[in-house]
Amino acid sequence: MYDHNLVVEEFNLYQLLPHRMQTEVIETLDTFRGFCEKFSSFFMPCEIGFRNECVIQLYTREFPPGEEIVTQGKKFREIFFIMEGKVDLKKGKETFMQLMDGNIFGDYQVLFDLTANFIYEVGARDDVEVDA
Numbered sequence: 001m002y003d004h005n006l007v008v009e010e011f012n013l014y015q016l017l018p019h020r021m022q023t024e025v026i027e028t029l030d031t032f033r034g035f036c037e038k039f040s041s042f043f044m045p046c047e048i049g050f051r052n053e054c055v056i057q058l059y060t061r062e063f064p065p066g067e068e069i070v071t072q073g074k075k076f077r078e079i080f081f082i083m084e085g086k087v088d089l090k091k092g093k094e095t096f097m098q099l100m101d102g103n104i105f106g107d108y109q110v111l112f113d114l115t116a117n118f119i120y121e122v123g124a125r126d127d128v129e130v131d132a
Helices: 011-017 021-040 048-057 107-111
Strands: 061-065 068-070 078-085 087-091 095-099 119-122 128-130
Touching: 021 048, 021 078
Parallel strands: none
Antiparallel strands: 061 128, 068 119, 078 128, 087 095, 087 119
């Protein structure tokens, strides 16, 4: 069972950390809270333990314009959360859909062990920052 109302400052271990590390812990937690709020539609129906496990595994990557993130026919190994920028979905060279900030892709492909039906490529005019 998870307590939604725990405050990190109340933990004994937190009190033992140097002030600089305490600040880093609070900043990191604020970043994760912001992430969970931005993608609340994905995390809302999830148990808090699942959400926390996902957040613990996150890391950020930036892709330059035009870079292919996932190739058509390849298996997804990660779920992508678009923090900034745009991702084009392509069949061949033709873009037929564009995902924007706050969109997610790869979720059901990872859960059901599916391959990509499309090419996922960074929009030509934007860098994309994703958490995976």
